[in-house]
Amino acid sequence: MPNFHKFETFDKDLLVKCPYSQDCGGCQRLEIPYGAQIEEKKAELLNLFKGANLPLPNSIKALSAGASHLRDRLDFSLQDGRLGLYRKDRHEVLDIDICAQLSPELQLWLTEFRQIQWPFLKGSFRLRVSPEGRRGVWIDLANIDVKALLDEQNILKKLQTLAFVEIGQRRKVPVWNGSEFKLRDPEHHVWFQSWVGEVPVSLYCQVASFTQPSHKANKIICDVIASWVQKAPSSRVIEFGSGIGNLTFPALSQADSLLACEIDELSLQGLEHSLNHLPPSLGHLKNRVQIYRGDFQKKLTQNFSEFDVILANPPRSGLMNFLNPLQELSLAQRPEYFIYMSCFPESMSRDLVKLNEYGYELQEIYILDQFPQTSHYEVLTLLQRKQT
Template sequence: MWIDLANIDIKTLLDEQSILHSLQQQSFVEIGQRRKVPVWTGNEFKLRDPEHHVWFQSWMNDTPVNLYCQVASFTQPSHKANKVICDVIYDWVKRYKAQRLIEFGSGIGNLTFPALAGAESILACEIDDLSLQGLERSLNELPASLSHLKDRVTIYRGDFQKKLTQDFSQFDGVLANPPRSGLMGFLNPLQNLAPEQRPEFFIYMSCYPESMARDLVTLQECGYRMQEVFIVDQFPQTDHYEVLGLLQREKA
């Protein structure tokens, strides 16, 4: 259970004590945007640092991979739909025989692992430090049959919507799963390259098609054309959905 309240309400909850005691008998509890864990000292509740546990699962082809994260971490709402997403990512990366992949918005690694099953190396870029800690632990806890793959992932932390220092010409493909605001400045280095230097393919996943549409205009200007689109109904009884798009750079 994740309880995200104003600070004054969190203090009231800690002081009241009985509600938290009751909740902890039924669930694992995290509190606030910093995902702190309430701990009973015998006299009062104290908040300790976030803990990484296996709260979700990704896939490398047909092999499940445990994802270490917090209750409040960003995950997909449906395991069944997430398997579909992982399969699509794996198939697309495998199709291009990608040697080097750069990923924007890796989070806890939900898309990193299916991509890793089809690529030789991945540079995983993410701004949230807790998410990257979870990704690193998940890599270290891979099943024995896959443990050799962890060295193929390089983790890079920074605000890549504003500034990206990586040279896109060093990569065969791009995998992007940005926040609702879209890619923003992430695409600037791509625009500055000659057409033949740009990665061969671009995989874009978004739960906010409005910002995705804006980014697709820029990608089209960079010579990319849509090859396939998947729409996944991840959020039943709502107007929201996940969109996966595969774009390929036009040959010179």
């Protein structure tokens, strides 16, 4: 397993420069040295735990992949010809042509994308660069503007020479049939990757799919997850909110079996694609996975006593009723380890209170700063059941 302390070698006195720092609402901490930003985030999380009356951890460690240029996925808004993020002082989009958050590959893609003139008053775009450098764009416009875009034809033709294109909430793909554009069902392509040790695993999804924002930072996440699952040899894992499988694969590298629970059908289709296209050296992992589709935030029928590790990466709303089955088990019957990852520490702290009531104690906590210069951060926690 890697030595995570090597990720803490960032320049603590570094100040990232941005020409939009006085106006852009995207970054809240540009004027603060990077090391001080990390300490503020650790203090905020500690105060949140104090406010929830949680037993305090011995320490909160910080992991970082760098202070800038991490993002390989960008979400920008369009308003009256301006493409960017909302301003600090009013609900108006600030036109942005360069951003220190973006990886060099994504910055180049944004520069070329901005050459397109959009004849619409408002909309939103997601730009993405895959691990192999493939470009994608997801266009989200009002239905009337989508029809206008399809009828206009020239913008889409130009855009498709630059990138793979998806349109609308249903992630449809525009296809030219020789006389007009038609929209066909979503397609799964490799837009992200997970890791099994030092072996990358291609993750199939859509441009519009939820993924972590950074390929570089995500490698750190995968290494942490694998190291924690390794604490339970020959473990049986149940994963809540598996999505397209980003945490599934590092967990599988150390587990005997894994039940992946997810409500989104497209995400599970992507996970199945990824399992069917594993590198030959990892082909055996496919036989360790079962998939369960359902709204397990409301109801879960699985018997938690059949598992050794619970792995959770829930949406902002948290675990909700997913934890209810633990009530029906004695302390000794509950899984020994609970791994919880979240970018919304408020709902996480509420869930940790309940987990503490169920006999789980915090063992390790990491802040992964994959949103540098902002107030946001990812939290990874390892809890262990009290010994009976």
